Amino acid sequence: MKIENIQQPFIKIFPGDFSGNTLQRNTPKVLFSTVSPVGFNHPKLIAFNEKLSEEIGLGQFEEKDLDFLVGNNLPENIKTYATAYAGHQFGNWAGQLGDGRAILAGEITNNHGQKNEIQWKGAGATPYSRHADGRAVLRSSVREYLMSEAMFHLGIPTTRALSLSFTGEDVVRDIMYSGDPKAEKGAVVVRTAESFLRFGHFELMSAQRELNTLIDLVDFTIENYFKEITSEGTQKYKDFFSDICKRTADLMVEWYRVGFVHGVMNTDNMSILGLSIDYGPYSMMDEYDLNFTPNTTDLPGRRYAFGKQGQIAQWNLWQLANALHPIIKDEQFLEKTLNDFGDYFWNAHDQMLCKKFGFDELLKEDEDFFTNWQGLMQELQLDYTLFFTQLERFDHTADLKSQFENVSYLLLDEEKLSKLDHFLTAYQKRLEKNSISKEESLELMKKTNPKFILRNYLLFECIEEITIGKTELLEKLTKALENPYEEIYPEFSKKRPSKYDDVSGCSMLSCSS
Numbered sequence: 001m002k003i004e005n006i007q008q009p010f011i012k013i014f015p016g017d018f019s020g021n022t023l024q025r026n027t028p029k030v031l032f033s034t035v036s037p038v039g040f041n042h043p044k045l046i047a048f049n050e051k052l053s054e055e056i057g058l059g060q061f062e063e064k065d066l067d068f069l070v071g072n073n074l075p076e077n078i079k080t081y082a083t084a085y086a087g088h089q090f091g092n093w094a095g096q097l098g099d100g101r102a103i104l105a106g107e108i109t110n111n112h113g114q115k116n117e118i119q120w121k122g123a124g125a126t127p128y129s130r131h132a133d134g135r136a137v138l139r140s141s142v143r144e145y146l147m148s149e150a151m152f153h154l155g156i157p158t159t160r161a162l163s164l165s166f167t168g169e170d171v172v173r174d175i176m177y178s179g180d181p182k183a184e185k186g187a188v189v190v191r192t193a194e195s196f197l198r199f200g201h202f203e204l205m206s207a208q209r210e211l212n213t214l215i216d217l218v219d220f221t222i223e224n225y226f227k228e229i230t231s232e233g234t235q236k237y238k239d240f241f242s243d244i245c246k247r248t249a250d251l252m253v254e255w256y257r258v259g260f261v262h263g264v265m266n267t268d269n270m271s272i273l274g275l276s277i278d279y280g281p282y283s284m285m286d287e288y289d290l291n292f293t294p295n296t297t298d299l300p301g302r303r304y305a306f307g308k309q310g311q312i313a314q315w316n317l318w319q320l321a322n323a324l325h326p327i328i329k330d331e332q333f334l335e336k337t338l339n340d341f342g343d344y345f346w347n348a349h350d351q352m353l354c355k356k357f358g359f360d361e362l363l364k365e366d367e368d369f370f371t372n373w374q375g376l377m378q379e380l381q382l383d384y385t386l387f388f389t390q391l392e393r394f395d396h397t398a399d400l401k402s403q404f405e406n407v408s409y410l411l412l413d414e415e416k417l418s419k420l421d422h423f424l425t426a427y428q429k430r431l432e433k434n435s436i437s438k439e440e441s442l443e444l445m446k447k448t449n450p451k452f453i454l455r456n457y458l459l460f461e462c463i464e465e466i467t468i469g470k471t472e473l474l475e476k477l478t479k480a481l482e483n484p485y486e487e488i489y490p491e492f493s494k495k496r497p498s499k500y501d502d503v504s505g506c507s508m509l510s511c512s513s
Contacts (some may be wrong), residue, residue: 049162
């Protein structure tokens with residue numbers, strides 16, 4: 001790989017702590033601290049993303065490159081660092097946070113001039129590790145590696161995953177914070193993104209009243225990642241905030257489209273570019289439930305439940321607005337922009353639902369239709385993905401129960417079947433109002449509704465196999481997630497088996513996941 005082409009412009013521009021000291025501490029008035037990966041004596045490659053490596057300009061993998069993938073024996077041009085940021089966690093100001101188990105190698109530019117940052121996750125402690133060791137377990141690393149790639153192939157803005165490697169050492173973790181820690185296999189993921197900048201980077205500088213650095217950071221971000229902004233002065237910063245709001249709303253709509261629940265939408269886990277970032281206690285939706293949260297830490301309040309993600313995104317944007325206020329200096333603009341977020345989000349959300357149902361345009365009556373559909377989905381505990389797959393195949397002349405019994409997590413008795421039949425009749429009547437053909441409507445559905453989603457129970461099974469040295473399921477899941485709008489493996493197109501209903505890592509997870 002062409003690791004000699006990796007550079008570190010960020011640490012040449014912004015104030016930082018160059019001591020290399022990993023002592024966990026506050027680092028006021030700086031945006032990063034230099035720190036070295038801890039190094040691992042017996043690493044082993046599990047998976048490498050060849051297409052991504054070529055795409056970002058790193059090129060082909062050679063055996064000697066394993067050292068780089070785990071942070072060993074780095075060349076002189078790699079000046080590694082961890083960034084400092086702040087954030088609101090579960091609605092409360094948490095102060096300084098930062099890259100606790102992520103270390104940046106820097107940035108690489110491909111032949112088309114596109115830049116991507118490269119980052120290890122699990123390569124050792126940083127000043128921001130907050131009493132932790134900076135390592136990662138295989139369990140969380142597999143979930144990060146596969147889900148980021150699954151989201152990419154679903155067409156959703158996301159960080160990417162370049163490689164997954166065993167570190168050769170064990171890491172002790174208490175998976176459910178139950179007082180029963182256990183040793184697990186350690187691993188490192190290398191992930192990439194155009195930028196890993198978060199809301200929290202801007203919050204930190206604003207909270208510390210480092211306004212010159214805040215302005216420099218905003219200017220840097222606009223110049224590198226928001227090149228469509230051509231305005232000057234304060235208007236430039238207004239356009240910047242407006243664009244972030246739009247990107248964030250669009251991302252939330254995409255999450256709702258495929259049934260993704262992030263699980264821990266703290267402001268420090270919000271990408272300034274509108275990317276899905278930090279795959280921890282996430283889940284793809286099995287049975288449809290607006291109140292579902294996969295994160296045990298989010299109980300009992302369910303702040304980050306599936307149905308609240310749009311609302312939380314708006315709340316997080318309010319915190320970003322507070323951080324940017326010292327340079328925008330226009331309360332009315334910020335309030336209007338944030339209030340407009342709801343109208344923009346809900347319109348985009350309903351337009352998305354139209355496509356899922358094969359409607360060519362949004363009608364006034366659709367609000368009631370969607371509300372009735374949501375009630376049916378929850379009452380009958382219908383699988384979100386399988387429901388739309390079956391809707392595409394629905395035959396009103398065939399037996400209703402046989403078509404939907406494998407979509408519901410309940411037994412469909414006559415009363416439930418009657419409610420389902422009533423909805424499907426209303427759906428057929430709504431389809432008749434389309435101005436496009438049935439074939440065009442079906443094609444719209446197929447482009448919008450994935451056939452394959454990376455369910456937690458599949459991840460659980462994959463992790464179990466990799467732990468004992470098997471990679472067959474990993475390879476199958478990789479192929480399936482690269483083609484999510486096709487049904488390559490019918491065995492993956494089924495609802496979560498009941499044996500996994502109460503298994504940690506399949507239904508509920510913790511932030512250590």
